[in-house]
Structure formats: structure tokens, C-alpha cells
Amino acid sequence: MKRPWPTRFALALFAMAPAWPLCAVAQEQAGxxxxxxxxxxxxxxxxxxxxxxxxxxxxxxxxxxxxxxxxxxxxxxxxxxxxxxxxxxxxxxxxxxxxxxxxxxxxxxxxxxxxxxxxxxxxxxxxxxxxxxxxxxADLQSSELAKAQAELDAPDFARSPEGLALRHALVQRAIYLGDDARAEAQLAALDAAGKLSADERTQWFNLLLKLGRVDAARQLQARGGLDAPAQDLAIAQTLSNSGDRKALASYMVSRQPPFANERDEAQWLNLLAATARDHPELLTRYAPHYPANAALQARLALPLAMARGDSATAGHMLSRLPKESFREDRFSLDLQQGRYTEARQQAEALIAQPEGHRLLDPLSYRLMEAGARGEAKQLLLAAYPFAGNSGSAALFSRLAVLAGEQPALFSADDRTRLRRPLESAPLRMAQIPILSALRDCDGIRQVMADLSPDYPADLWRQLGDCYGNDHPGLAEYAYAEANKRKPDSDVTRALAYQAYSAQDYATAMQAWRSVPVAHMKTTDLIAAATTALTVDQPSVARAWLDTYVAQGGRQDHTYWWLRAQADEAHDPALARADLENAVATHPDPRYYARLATLQSHAGETQQSLASLQRASVLAPEDSKLAASLGYAYLQAGAPDKAAVQFERAHQANPDDPALTRQLLYVHQQLGDNAEARTYAAQAIDQLGPSDNSTATGGKAQEDEDEQRYTLRRLHEDLGRKWRFNADMTLGDTVSSAANTAAPGVSYRSYMQLEAQYRLDPHLTGGDINTLAAYARIFAGSGASGAVWPVHAPMLGVGMHWKPLLSQNIVLSVEQQTPMSNNRNTRNDTMLRAAGSWSFGPKLSDDWHATGTGWFSQNFYVDIARYLRAKQTVFTADYQLGWHRKIFGGQTVEPYVHLQYTGIDRSHGAGYARDARIGFGLQWNLWYGETRYDAYPHRFSIAVEGQHAFTSYLHENNAVFLIARTQW
Structure with missing residues (x-):
């Protein structure tokens, strides 16, 4: 029985009303x-x-x-x-x-x-x-729904238009209620009747996917009538949601859907990316229609291609994109393919972006890991000193690692830049490890030149290592600062070594005392003992040496050398035994030299000389040792060998004044006047120019001027062969005043001219004053008492001999011959011994280079024997004067003169004596001085009054005019 149409249509409308929006899918454009x-x-x-x-x-x-x-x-x-x-x-x-x-x-x-x-x-x-x-x-009773379904089951009604409309409504009703089974059944019935609309076909497709029946959905899709790209995407999404990657890849391998919009295509690319791990070709093969999706494809494909080392695919992806895009991926690809320069350029571009400085750390690290150390260095130095970078500490450390591993990468300009001190102490602390890795001590000194107290102990120690032997004082200061901040044994030990090197022995000693003995190595104990000996603490040195032995230290030559120095003060004999052990273990010139000193102190001259000779063989270039050997040869009476050793020492130290003078005196002793004079000139030059303002020059300047004048006098004397003397005395009465013309002969006036020639010392075997030949002419005032001394002239020819080098004693033999027919003169031979002493150079009568004046004294003793006359004359004469300098080489000299003369006369005439005192005033002139020669000439004129306390003469008082000259 058929139901009336209004009832059926009402039911259909009620069924469709709540699901009406789902029926609007046909209005795709409008909706x-x-x-x-x-x-x-x-x-x-x-x-x-x-x-x-x-x-x-x-x-x-x-x-x-x-x-x-x-x-x-x-x-x-x-x-x-x-x-x-x-x-x-x-x-x-x-x-x-x-x-x-x-x-x-x-x-x-x-x-x-x-x-x-x-x-x-x-x-x-x-x-x-x-x-x-x-x-x-929604409130339709289930009984009503059952009636509608029963009507549809009737074949005639199901095929009717009303039945089909009702079935369409029930489909939407089932979908609305979530009754998937009923909805699918109705859709299948519609499909069988050939009445399935496009919208319902889509609903059916979606329902199959919802139920997980992908194969059925694919079959429905294959029948057509659906939006293929959208359905491809839906199926792929369903397969992806199921987690079946293999099925997803199998489905998508044959699909290249032309999507109508960018969003769907992007979804498809994302699904392709889900399969790319096992099937990368699916993602890379797809050709996007939208530029944005081409970038998405590259973004999805690049990491996978890079991960599997597929440089070709990665390069292909990037070639399709603007060069300024995907710089991080381009950087990675360049690194992977060994294009380090291009990788650095990409890194620089990345860092130049806003907030790009944060990438400096990972990018530089990746360059280093890839082996592009040069490019990593350039990247880091371009950003140095990393201002504003929160990871600057890591960047400084990385630069230090690079510097340590490959210092050759850093050019001179790079090093100059790294040496510039940064603005703050923390930055400089980070800067120093880079310079340390480069072993750039100059740079470390430059950076730490401010000596900031903020620097930690390890940097101070590093600075000390860099100063080292070049600046030992600063190195010591740096170690001291390190020790102040971290006083451990290692730092204190370094301070001790450096202080000793800087010759700050007190600090070195204090540092060694601060190091516990338990922390000292055997080498430290040796160094500590050496320091103790340097500061003259032998007992402390012995204690450290005892500890050295207790720790099992080798008793080698160094140990015995230090032990000898430690034992010498309290037991020289034990010290000698220590030195003998040292030389037996290891012959060393120092050991032999010290042993020679101990032997010399013990009076063993030959043993000392032998030790020095052994030392000289071991160290032929040691100038100090050569000088010591020279002194030993002098002490042993071998000046010729001494001269050889002094020459060796002088060649090594030509500016040593002590060696120069020693050579002067040795050659003088050997009689080699030319060599002695050469060294005298060198000694004068070593003193420097003369300073005439000795009044303000101080004691040191006075000593130097005195030394200079003594050397000039010696230089002048060494060069002299001839000496000429002339002296004349004019008196108002006869006097027995001592004279060199005729000892014991009394004149009112007398005169003498003498010429003396020094014989060659090489011929005489002595020095320049050993032997001289002379001739003289002398005359007096005569018996008549005339004023001028021209009567009875005599010629004397003889030889002077000076037997002692250290004393001014002269022995002479002279043949006297009259030069006129005076009946009171005759030939005679005189033997004479004379000596003169001033008792010190400061009281000599020669010119004094320093001061405004000086006291002079001379004690003269003369014994003369006339062989023919058989007469002996003894004279003792003392003169004390005060030289007052006036200007140039001139002095005015008031003086007092004491004289005693005794004559043992022949033929029983008895012994006559004369003792007197004289007071006089004398003017002296020295002249002819040069750079190297003292005044060679002197002229004096004096007025003297005498009084005799006892005399064999008739007059007790006399006045004399005296003139003398030497040239």
C-alpha cells in the first residue's frame, strides 16, 4: 500500500532538514x-x-x-x-x-x-x-525510521522517485547520526540504482576512508566522477595517518596530481617527505607548480639529501632557488664537497644577517671540524674581538686552538693585530692564550704591559716565562706576582730560579726557603745550594746538599764542586779533597782554578801553577784563567811566560785596564820598552780624557788623574834614552853644601853639566834604569873664592848601575880627568853609592796632577870613595818643602834643608864633619807635556840661607842662589 505523497515528502524533508548543510556541497563556488x-x-x-x-x-x-x-x-x-x-x-x-x-x-x-x-x-x-x-x-522516533526503511524495502517503492528521494534523505540522516553502516548501505543502493549523485559519491568516498577501507575508496575513485587531485590527497593522508609508510610510498609513486591550489600541493609535498627516508626520489622527482612549494620542496629534501650525502640532489635543489636563500644548507653543502672558500663566504653572509653573530660559534666550529682551519681563522678574525657576542669566551678559545695547531696560518698582520691590547682586563685575559699558542712572547709582554692587578696567577707566570733571560728583572716581578696570588711550590720554585738569574740572590734564597724540602727535586736542591753559596751561607748549602744525598742524588762533579765551596770556610783541607773528587769525576777548568787558589793559600806555589796549567789546557779561550795563570807565572819568577798568558787575556778583553797595566809592568820588567810604552799609551786611553777641574771632581776623579799622570811619567821615562842635567850654585861664602859634582869638596860656587845614556835593557838583562853610561863636566869657584864656578874644570866619565828594581839606589864608577893645568886638580877614580827616598809618591818632588799643592820630602844618602886620594866622603841630606801651584806647571816652594857631611881625610888628617840647616824659597817650572808624556823638562831657581851648627869651615852662615834644569 502506497503512502500518500505529502506524507512521504514530509518525511523526506524532516530527514533532510538537520543535515541540510551536508547537501550543500554542490555549491562549491558559492560556499x-x-x-x-x-x-x-x-x-x-x-x-x-x-x-x-x-x-x-x-x-x-x-x-x-x-x-x-x-x-x-x-x-x-x-x-x-x-x-x-x-x-x-x-x-x-x-x-x-x-x-x-x-x-x-x-x-x-x-x-x-x-x-x-x-x-x-x-x-x-x-x-x-x-x-x-x-x-x-533529530527527534524523530525510531519507530518512524523503521517504517521509512520498511517502505524502502518494497521493490516498487524503492525504484520510484519518491523512494529514491527518501533514500537520499536517509543517507543524510545516517551520516548525520553517525550511522556509518546504514549510510554506506544506502549509498550502495543508490549506486546500484545508478542514482548516486556527485556529492553522495564524494560522501561515500570520504566514508570509506573514514572506515579505513582504502582499497574500496581507491576502486570508487578509479570509477571516476571524483576530483582526482583532492581524492589522491585524501587517500595519501589516510595512509599516512595509518602509519603504513610502505603503502603510502607505493600509492604515491605513480601519482603526480595537478593541484588547483598551493595549499593542497604543499600537503602533498609534506606527505612525500614522510616517505623520503626510504624513497627520497619521490620527493625530489615531484615538480611543484607553485614557486612557494618549490622552496618548500627544497626545504624538505635538502636535509635528507645532506644526511645521506647526496650532494647532487642537494645541489640540484639549491640551483632552483635564489642564491641568497638557504644559506645554511649551501654552507653545509660547500663543506661537504670541500669548497671551503665558498663555505666561508656563505658563513660570512649568514653572520651579516640580523642577530647573525650568534651563528659565529657553530659556523666556525663546523669549518674547523671539516678541516677548513684557514677559513675558520679568517671567519673568526673578521669578527675579532667578538664584541657583543655572548659566546666570546668560546670564540677566543677556538682561535687559541687554531693558533696552537697551525700557527703558520697567522700572518704578520694577523699577529700585529692580535698583539694590540684590548680595552679591558677580561678581554686581555682571553687574548693572551692566543698569543701563548703562537709562542708570541713579544705580544704577551705588549698586552700585559699595564701589569693590571686583575690578571690571575697563571697569566703572571706566563708573563714571567716570556720575559725570561731578556728581561730578568721583569720576569722576576711577574713570578713574584704569580706567587703572591697562588703561592704553590711550582710558582715559588720558578720565582727562585728567575730571581737567581736576575742576580737577586736574596729573593732567590727567600723563595727556596719557602719551598718545603719534601717538594724539592734533586735538581732544586742543587740550585738552592748554589744560591746559598752565592749569598755566603755555606751552612745552609751543606744542609741542602745533605738532603740531596739523602734523596739519592748523584754525587757527581757538580755535587763535589758545591760541597767544596760549602766546606772551604770551615775546613780548607776538606774543600781540597772535595775538589780533587770533582776533578777526578769530571776535569773542569773551574775546579782546577779553585784548587789552585787553595794550593796557593797553603804556600804550594808549584802545585798551584800545575793546577792552573791543567785548567788552561781545558779552557784555552778563558781570559780570566789566562790572567790567573799569568799571575802564577809571575809568582813563580817566569815573567816571559806570564807575558804570554796576559796577552791571551788581553786579546779577549782589550778594554780591561788591569790587564793592560799588568802587560805594561811585565814588559817593563822584561826590558821590552817599546811594548811597555805601547801598553802605557793604551792604559792612558782607557782612563779617558783628563778633567782639569779636580777641585770639583771628587776623590774618584783625583785618583784617576793621579793614575793618568803616573802612566804619563812612565810612558815618558820608557821612551827616554838620553837625559841631561845642569845645576849651578852661587854663594856668598864657602860652604860644604851637598853636591853631586864633587862630594865633600867645599866651594863658594859650583856648576855641573851631565849627559846620560841608558843602555838597551835587552843587552843588560834589566829594566830601563839598570845600566847607564854618562859623562859630565863640573867646576868650582876655586881657592880664591871667586863668584863664578869656572875654575879647575873636571871631566867625569862613568857608569851608573841600579841593582834593585824597587829601590832608588845607584852604584857608580867614574874616572875623573882635569880639563886644565890647575895644580889643585888631578886624575882620580871615584866609587860611589847613592840612594834617594821620598817615602811615597805623594811626597815626591815630581809634579802632582791633583790638588792645589803638596808637601815634598827627599832623604838623600851618598857615600863616595876617591881611590887615588884615599878619601871617603859621607853625606846625608833631608829636605822638606811645600809646593804651592800658581798656574800652568809652576809652583813656589818654601823649604827647610838639613845636611850632614863627614869626611874621612887621608894622611892622618882626621875626620871632619859639618852639620847645618838651611831655609829657602824655590820657583819650579815643568814644561813639555803631551797626551801620553808627563812633563819631561824642569827648571828651578832658589834662594837659600844656611847656618852651620858645627863645621870644619871658617864661616857658619851662608846665602846661595841655586839654579837647576833637567831635560
């Missing part, structure tokens, strides 16, 4: 939703309806909002969300959703038919008629 969007929003709309029926406000609104977000221009999602807001009393929000939708679909009749929503309807109670009317078919 603003693609088929894929419909597929995506479908589950959310279904969940929203279910929550709406259950009165679950939060879930319903959340699901409809999610659907709206997936299809933001769809009128269906707008109506759903607005209805949910209205249903739960949010009228204003519902109105806003509708107003927003009018921007996209302003002409949609559903929007035009809606009036402004004034207030929500309270549906909290189901018995209200208005709520039931709104819910429509």
Missing part, C-alpha cells in the same frame, strides 16, 4: 570550500552535531570553530558555528560570524533570509515545542 576542505571539515561537523544534541557546549563550539578554521570562507561552516553560538545563548558571537560570512557570500539566499539574531532560545528543556521544531528530524 567557498573545496572538495578537499569538505573532506577535512566533515569529521568536525559530525562531532559538532553530536555534541549539540548532547548539550555539550564546549565540545560543540570547539568542533565547529575547528571546521570554520579549515574552511574559513564556507557558508556551511558559518551557519553551523552561528547556530551553535545561538543555541547556547551567545547571540552577539553568532551575529558576528554571520556578518563575517557576508564578506565572502553576500548573495547567498540563506544569509538573506536570516533576520538579525536577537536572543538565544533556551533549549535546556526538551518539552518546549519551539526547541523540538528547531531540532527537526
Amino acid at each position: 567557498g570550500a573545496t572538495r578537499y576542505q569538505q573532506f577535512m571539515v566533515y569529521p568536525h561537523r559530525q562531532a559538532g552535531y553530536a555534541a549539540l544534541r548532547a548539550g555539550d557546549e564546549r565540545t560543540a563550539i570547539a568542533e565547529f570553530e575547528r571546521a570554520r578554521a579549515l574552511a574559513p570562507q564556507s557558508i556551511d561552516t558559518a551557519l553551523d558555528l552561528a547556530e551553535a553560538y545561538r543555541h547556547f545563548g551567545h547571540a552577539a558571537q553568532a551575529q558576528k560570524v554571520l556578518d563575517d560570512q557576508r564578506r565572502y557570500t553576500p548573495g547567498d539566499p540563506r544569509l538573506l533570509a536570516l533576520k538579525p539574531i536577537a536572543a538565544a532560545v533556551d533549549c535546556s528543556r526538551d518539552n518546549r515545542p519551539v526547541c523540538r521544531a528547531q531540532r527537526g528530524f
Whole structure:
């Protein structure tokens, strides 16, 4: 029995009313939703309806909002969300959703038919008629649904237009209620009848995917009538959600869907990326139609290609993109392919970007790891000193590692830049390890030149290592600062060594005392003992040496050498035994030299000389040893050998004045006047120019001027062969004043001229004053007492001999011959011994280079024997005067003169004596001085008055005018 049409159509309308939005899928353009969007929003709309029926406000609104977000221009999602807001009393929000939708679909009749929503309807109670009317078919009784299904089971009705319309309605009803099995059954029936619409085909496809029947969905897709790209994407998404990557890859391998929009294509690329680990070719082979997706493809494919080392694919991906894009990937690819210069350029571009400095650490590290150390160095130095970089400490350390591993990478300009001190102490602390790795001590000294107290102990110690022997004082200071901050044994030990090197022995000794003995190595104990001996603490040195032996230190030559020095003060014999052990272990010139000193102190001259000779063989170039050997030869009476050793020492130290003078005296002793004179000139030059202002020059300057004058006098004397003397005395009466013309002969006046020639010392075997030949002419005033001494002239020819080098004693033999026929003169031979002493150079009568004047004294003793006359004359004469300098080489000299003369006369005439005192005033002139010669000439004139206390003469008082000259 057929039901009337109105009833069936009413039932269909009731069935379709609540699911009407799902029937609007045909209005794709008007609704603003693609088929894929419909597929995506479908589950959310279904969940929203279910929550709406259950009165679950939060879930319903959340699901409809999610659907709206997936299809933001769809009128269906707008109506759903607005209805949910209205249903739960949010009228204003519902109105806003509708107003927003009018921007996209302003002409949609559903929007035009809606009036402004004034207030929500309270549906909290189901018995209200208005709520039931709104819910429509949702409240249809199951009995009514059963009747509709029974009618559809009738074959005649099912094929009728009314039955097909009812079946279409039931499909939507089943979908609305979530009755997937009923919905699929109805859709299959429609398909069998050939009445399946395009929208229902899409619904069926989506339902199959929802049920996980992918194969069935693919079969439905293969029959056509669906949006192929969208359905491809849906199937792929379903396979991806199932986690079956193999099936997903198998499906996508034969698909290249031409998507109509950029978003769907991007989804497809993301799905391809999910299979790229096992099938990378799927992602790389796909050709995107949208530029943005080409960048997405590169972004997805590059990491995988880089990870598997597929440089070709990575390069191909990047070649399709702008050069300024994907710089990090380009950097990685350049590193992977060994293009280090290009990699550095990419890194520089990355760092130049805003906040790019944060990448300096990882980029430089990756360059180093790849072996591009030169490029890493350039990258780091370009950003040095890393201002504003929070990771600057790591960057400084990395630069130091580079400097230590490959210092050749750093050019002279790089090093100059790294040497410039940075602005703060913390930065300089980070800077120094780089210079340390480069072993650039000059740079470390330059950076730490401010000697900031903020530097830690390790940097101070490093600075000390850098100063080293070049600046021992500064090195010691640096070690002291390090020890102050971290006084451990290692730092204190370094301070001790450096202080000793800087000759600060007190600090070195204090440092060694601060190091516990338990922490001292055997080498430290040796160094400490050496320091103790240097500061003259032999007992402390012995204690450290005892500890050295107790620790098992080798008793080698160094030990015995130090032990000898430590034992010498209290037991010289033990020290000699120690030295003998030292030389037996290791012959060393120092050991022999010290042994020679001890032997010399013990009076063992020959043993001392032998030790020095052994030392000289071991160290022939040692100038000090040569000098010591020279002194030993002098002591042994071998001046010729001494001269050889002094010459060796002088060649090594030509500016040593002591050696120069020693050579002067040795050659003088050997009689080699020419060599002696050469060394005298050198000694004068070593004193420097003369300073005539000795009044303000101080004691040191006076000593130097005196030395200079003594050397000049010696130089002049060494060069003299001839000496000429002349002296004359004019008196008012006869006197027995001592004279060199005729000892014991009394004249009123006398005169003498003498010429003396020094014989060659090489012939005489002595020095320049050993032997001299002379001739003289002398005369007196005669018996008549005339004023001028021209009477009875005599010629004397003889020899002077000076037997002693250290005393001014002269022995002479002279043949006297008259030069006139005076009956009171005759030939005679005189033997004479004379000596003269001033008792010190400061009291000599020669010119004094310093001071404004000086006291002079002379004690003269003369014994003369006349062989023919058989007469002996003894004279003792003492003169004390005060030389007052006036100007140039001139002095005025008041003096006192004491004289005693005794004559042992022949033929029984007895012994005559004369003792007198004289007072005089004398003017002296020295002249002829040169740079190297003292005054060679002297002229004196004096007036003297005498009084005799006892005399064999008639007059006791006399006055004399005396003139003398030497040249």
C-alpha cells in the first residue's frame, strides 16, 4: 500500500532538514570550500552535531570553530558555528560570524533570509515545542525510521522517485547520526540504482576512508566522477595517518596530481617527505607548480639529501632557488664537497644577517671540524674581538686552538693585530692564550704591559716565562706576582730560579726557603745550594746538599764542586779533597782554578801553577784563567811566560785596564820598552780624557788623574834614552853644601853639566834604569873664592848601575880627568853609592796632577870613595818643602834643608864633619807635556840661607842662589 505523497515528502524533508548543510556541497563556488576542505571539515561537523544534541557546549563550539578554521570562507561552516553560538545563548558571537560570512557570500539566499539574531532560545528543556521544531528530524522516533526503511524495502517503492528521494534523505540522516553502516548501505543502493549523485559519491568516498577501507575508496575513485587531485590527497593522508609508510610510498609513486591550489600541493609535498627516508626520489622527482612549494620542496629534501650525502640532489635543489636563500644548507653543502672558500663566504653572509653573530660559534666550529682551519681563522678574525657576542669566551678559545695547531696560518698582520691590547682586563685575559699558542712572547709582554692587578696567577707566570733571560728583572716581578696570588711550590720554585738569574740572590734564597724540602727535586736542591753559596751561607748549602744525598742524588762533579765551596770556610783541607773528587769525576777548568787558589793559600806555589796549567789546557779561550795563570807565572819568577798568558787575556778583553797595566809592568820588567810604552799609551786611553777641574771632581776623579799622570811619567821615562842635567850654585861664602859634582869638596860656587845614556835593557838583562853610561863636566869657584864656578874644570866619565828594581839606589864608577893645568886638580877614580827616598809618591818632588799643592820630602844618602886620594866622603841630606801651584806647571816652594857631611881625610888628617840647616824659597817650572808624556823638562831657581851648627869651615852662615834644569 502506497503512502500518500505529502506524507512521504514530509518525511523526506524532516530527514533532510538537520543535515541540510551536508547537501550543500554542490555549491562549491558559492560556499567557498573545496572538495578537499569538505573532506577535512566533515569529521568536525559530525562531532559538532553530536555534541549539540548532547548539550555539550564546549565540545560543540570547539568542533565547529575547528571546521570554520579549515574552511574559513564556507557558508556551511558559518551557519553551523552561528547556530551553535545561538543555541547556547551567545547571540552577539553568532551575529558576528554571520556578518563575517557576508564578506565572502553576500548573495547567498540563506544569509538573506536570516533576520538579525536577537536572543538565544533556551533549549535546556526538551518539552518546549519551539526547541523540538528547531531540532527537526533529530527527534524523530525510531519507530518512524523503521517504517521509512520498511517502505524502502518494497521493490516498487524503492525504484520510484519518491523512494529514491527518501533514500537520499536517509543517507543524510545516517551520516548525520553517525550511522556509518546504514549510510554506506544506502549509498550502495543508490549506486546500484545508478542514482548516486556527485556529492553522495564524494560522501561515500570520504566514508570509506573514514572506515579505513582504502582499497574500496581507491576502486570508487578509479570509477571516476571524483576530483582526482583532492581524492589522491585524501587517500595519501589516510595512509599516512595509518602509519603504513610502505603503502603510502607505493600509492604515491605513480601519482603526480595537478593541484588547483598551493595549499593542497604543499600537503602533498609534506606527505612525500614522510616517505623520503626510504624513497627520497619521490620527493625530489615531484615538480611543484607553485614557486612557494618549490622552496618548500627544497626545504624538505635538502636535509635528507645532506644526511645521506647526496650532494647532487642537494645541489640540484639549491640551483632552483635564489642564491641568497638557504644559506645554511649551501654552507653545509660547500663543506661537504670541500669548497671551503665558498663555505666561508656563505658563513660570512649568514653572520651579516640580523642577530647573525650568534651563528659565529657553530659556523666556525663546523669549518674547523671539516678541516677548513684557514677559513675558520679568517671567519673568526673578521669578527675579532667578538664584541657583543655572548659566546666570546668560546670564540677566543677556538682561535687559541687554531693558533696552537697551525700557527703558520697567522700572518704578520694577523699577529700585529692580535698583539694590540684590548680595552679591558677580561678581554686581555682571553687574548693572551692566543698569543701563548703562537709562542708570541713579544705580544704577551705588549698586552700585559699595564701589569693590571686583575690578571690571575697563571697569566703572571706566563708573563714571567716570556720575559725570561731578556728581561730578568721583569720576569722576576711577574713570578713574584704569580706567587703572591697562588703561592704553590711550582710558582715559588720558578720565582727562585728567575730571581737567581736576575742576580737577586736574596729573593732567590727567600723563595727556596719557602719551598718545603719534601717538594724539592734533586735538581732544586742543587740550585738552592748554589744560591746559598752565592749569598755566603755555606751552612745552609751543606744542609741542602745533605738532603740531596739523602734523596739519592748523584754525587757527581757538580755535587763535589758545591760541597767544596760549602766546606772551604770551615775546613780548607776538606774543600781540597772535595775538589780533587770533582776533578777526578769530571776535569773542569773551574775546579782546577779553585784548587789552585787553595794550593796557593797553603804556600804550594808549584802545585798551584800545575793546577792552573791543567785548567788552561781545558779552557784555552778563558781570559780570566789566562790572567790567573799569568799571575802564577809571575809568582813563580817566569815573567816571559806570564807575558804570554796576559796577552791571551788581553786579546779577549782589550778594554780591561788591569790587564793592560799588568802587560805594561811585565814588559817593563822584561826590558821590552817599546811594548811597555805601547801598553802605557793604551792604559792612558782607557782612563779617558783628563778633567782639569779636580777641585770639583771628587776623590774618584783625583785618583784617576793621579793614575793618568803616573802612566804619563812612565810612558815618558820608557821612551827616554838620553837625559841631561845642569845645576849651578852661587854663594856668598864657602860652604860644604851637598853636591853631586864633587862630594865633600867645599866651594863658594859650583856648576855641573851631565849627559846620560841608558843602555838597551835587552843587552843588560834589566829594566830601563839598570845600566847607564854618562859623562859630565863640573867646576868650582876655586881657592880664591871667586863668584863664578869656572875654575879647575873636571871631566867625569862613568857608569851608573841600579841593582834593585824597587829601590832608588845607584852604584857608580867614574874616572875623573882635569880639563886644565890647575895644580889643585888631578886624575882620580871615584866609587860611589847613592840612594834617594821620598817615602811615597805623594811626597815626591815630581809634579802632582791633583790638588792645589803638596808637601815634598827627599832623604838623600851618598857615600863616595876617591881611590887615588884615599878619601871617603859621607853625606846625608833631608829636605822638606811645600809646593804651592800658581798656574800652568809652576809652583813656589818654601823649604827647610838639613845636611850632614863627614869626611874621612887621608894622611892622618882626621875626620871632619859639618852639620847645618838651611831655609829657602824655590820657583819650579815643568814644561813639555803631551797626551801620553808627563812633563819631561824642569827648571828651578832658589834662594837659600844656611847656618852651620858645627863645621870644619871658617864661616857658619851662608846665602846661595841655586839654579837647576833637567831635560
